Amino acid sequence: MAEALSQSSKMRLGRLAIYACLVIVAVLYLMPLWVMVTTSLKPLDEIYGGSFIGLPKVVTLDAWRAAWSQACIGTECTGLKPYFVNSLLMVIPAVALSTGIGAINGYILTKWKFPGANFVFGLMLFGCFLPYQAILIPMARTLGLLGLAGSIPGLVAVHVSYGICFTTLFFRNYFVSLPDELTKAAMVDGAGFFRIFWSVILPTSIPIIVVSCIWQFTQIWNDFLFGVSFTSGSSSPITVALNNIVNVTTGRKQYNVDMAAAMIAAIPTLVVYIVAGRYFVRGLTAGAVKG
Amino acid sequence: MSASTRMSSRLAAWLPRLVVAPSLLVVIVAVYLFILWTGLISVTSSKFVPTYDFVGLEQYVRLWATPRWHTAVANLFIFSALFLALSTGLGLLMAILLDQNIRAEGALRAIYLYPMALSFIVTGTAWKWIMNPGLGIQRVVNDLGWTDFRFDWITNPDMAIYTVVVAGVWQSSGFAMAIFLAGLRGIDNSVIKAAQIEGATLPLIYRQIIIPMLRPAMLSVIVLLSYIAIKSFDLVLALTNGGPGTATELPSTFMFSATFRRNQMGVGAASAVMMLMTVAAIIIPYLYSELREKNDG
Numbered sequence: 001m002a003e004a005l006s007q008s009s010k011m012r013l014g015r016l017a018i019y020a021c022l023v024i025v026a027v028l029y030l031m032p033l034w035v036m037v038t039t040s041l042k043p044l045d046e047i048y049g050g051s052f053i054g055l056p057k058v059v060t061l062d063a064w065r066a067a068w069s070q071a072c073i074g075t076e077c078t079g080l081k082p083y084f085v086n087s088l089l090m091v092i093p094a095v096a097l098s099t100g101i102g103a104i105n106g107y108i109l110t111k112w113k114f115p116g117a118n119f120v121f122g123l124m125l126f127g128c129f130l131p132y133q134a135i136l137i138p139m140a141r142t143l144g145l146l147g148l149a150g151s152i153p154g155l156v157a158v159h160v161s162y163g164i165c166f167t168t169l170f171f172r173n174y175f176v177s178l179p180d181e182l183t184k185a186a187m188v189d190g191a192g193f194f195r196i197f198w199s200v201i202l203p204t205s206i207p208i209i210v211v212s213c214i215w216q217f218t219q220i221w222n223d224f225l226f227g228v229s230f231t232s233g234s235s236s237p238i239t240v241a242l243n244n245i246v247n248v249t250t251g252r253k254q255y256n257v258d259m260a261a262a263m264i265a266a267i268p269t270l271v272v273y274i275v276a277g278r279y280f281v282r283g284l285t286a287g288a289v290k291g
Numbered sequence: 292m293s294a295s296t297r298m299s300s301r302l303a304a305w306l307p308r309l310v311v312a313p314s315l316l317v318v319i320v321a322v323y324l325f326i327l328w329t330g331l332i333s334v335t336s337s338k339f340v341p342t343y344d345f346v347g348l349e350q351y352v353r354l355w356a357t358p359r360w361h362t363a364v365a366n367l368f369i370f371s372a373l374f375l376a377l378s379t380g381l382g383l384l385m386a387i388l389l390d391q392n393i394r395a396e397g398a399l400r401a402i403y404l405y406p407m408a409l410s411f412i413v414t415g416t417a418w419k420w421i422m423n424p425g426l427g428i429q430r431v432v433n434d435l436g437w438t439d440f441r442f443d444w445i446t447n448p449d450m451a452i453y454t455v456v457v458a459g460v461w462q463s464s465g466f467a468m469a470i471f472l473a474g475l476r477g478i479d480n481s482v483i484k485a486a487q488i489e490g491a492t493l494p495l496i497y498r499q500i501i502i503p504m505l506r507p508a509m510l511s512v513i514v515l516l517s518y519i520a521i522k523s524f525d526l527v528l529a530l531t532n533g534g535p536g537t538a539t540e541l542p543s544t545f546m547f548s549a550t551f552r553r554n555q556m557g558v559g560a561a562s563a564v565m566m567l568m569t570v571a572a573i574i575i576p577y578l579y580s581e582l583r584e585k586n587d588g
């Protein structure tokens with residue numbers, strides 16, 4: 001194409017402007033992470049000396065050590081370690097159960113449709129958009145009646161109950177696009193309900209299983225409302241413990257410990273995001289039913 | 292056909308329903324029954340524990356007579372409007388820019404979206420530190436020589452709600468970007484090519500053709516972000532704890548503190564019902580239209 005030179009240099013200027021915009025926004029988005037990491041590596045005196053945005057002059061892991069095993073949460077000075085373990089004990093069974101149940105629900109609602117199946121799906125779908133404040137009081141009462149109040153199994157039960165709304169949505173929308181011939185052929189061969197699920201459906205659903213696990217892991221690990229409403233003291237998940245550390249008002253505020261604690265709480269979901277970001281995005285956009 | 296095979300074939304027909312039944316039961320109880328239960332508590336005089344004496348709409352009257360609730364509702368409007376406008380605008384802009392055959396698109400996209408992987412508690416903690424007037428951004432700019440510069444919104448009751456907006460937009464605009472980008476990728480390129488041949492300029496093409504075609508994505512973004520805005524709780528708690536004073540109270544934090552901190556369970560339940568009705572007014576028409584269009588297609 002024989003374009004005028006000015007035309008092409010104008011194009012190049014436009015491209016440059018686009019890249020400049022994108023890079024500026026990227027820097028702004030990375031800034032909080034940068035500040036968290038660098039602050040967590042600085043000694044407290046350096047922070048109070050006015051070093052905010054710069055690299056640490058002295059790099060120390062003291063704040064990380066304090067956040068992990070010494071910082072006080074309430075009256076217990078155990079650091080985040082036991083609460084990190086609590087969150088793990090909560091998130092692993094909750095993710096496994098909700099994903100498994102969601103998979104079989106999605107399978108039934110698409111391949112074994114019964115009268116009213118769409119209505120059942122609609123009932124579950126609204127559960128995805130439930131403002132949890134509307135169920136906090138009854139749930140607290142029910143957990144008390146079941147003897148699950150303030151316990152990790154109680155939190156697992158809560159997360160599974162509301163999580164299956166999301167996982168059923170994921171699996172249903174995924175299985176809807178699988179051809180029915182797949183299950184029909186297996187049925188002709190004499191395979192039953194569970195056999196088809198195990199041998200025909202599950203092997204094709206690895207991507208959506210990954211999406212569901214990542215979504216549930218992120219949601220449950222990051223949850224604060226259920227944690228703060230239904231647990232107290234040593235059975236709290238990490239988000240509640242982090243909030244307690246940060247809101248300590250006595251003594252000289254340990255900003256480096258706060259930031260190290262925030263990083264410790266953030267690392268599991270950040271790692272998942274970095275390793276499997278593609279699937280993370282798919283979980284996000286699944287909420288937009290049509291994307 | 293023998294009796295036993297008839298039995299087993301009938302069982303086979305019922306098996307899917309039996310397997311889905313426990314999930315359905317859990318959802319009916321944990322979502323719908325609990326909503327009714329909350330509604331019930333909201334018409335009683337419950338304080339520290341539920342007491343089931345009918346007092347009519349007394350708690351709703353008391354709720355709407357509470358200045359703190361008025362602050363919370365006003366804040367929700369300010370926060371939602373700005374949060375929605377900024378997240379949607381920024382998300383759309385970033386998606387359009389990223390859609391111009393950008394090198395390193397994957398890396399940039401990852402950077403815009405990573406805040407979405409964080410807990411709002413982490414986000415709140417980080418931004419509380421960044422906006423700390425004594426040691427954060429204000430200090431940095433002061434040290435650069437602009438000594439009059441003030442960025443003390445977080446301690447200023449009139450401005451504190453905007454700090455929640457800033458942190459919320461940082462966390463959620465990447466989400467809007469991801470949905471818009473998916474929408475842009477679904478648009479047929481030949482439409483754009485044809486318009487270009489007709490001599491339309493790129494900004495014109497975007498204004499007149501592409502952005503109108505993003506309507507479904509726009510609807511999704513607005514609905515999902517509204518939902519995030521209404522349920523925002525952890526962000527406020529970590530960032531400002533509702534303060535200074537009650538300056539950043541939202542309905543979600545109001546409900547929590549009335550119920551669990553101030554022993555006003557009836558008022559708390561009433562505020563939860565108001566929140567639920569707001570969400571339902573946005574979500575139910577959305578779900579209805581999404582599902583109906585899907586079934587038609």
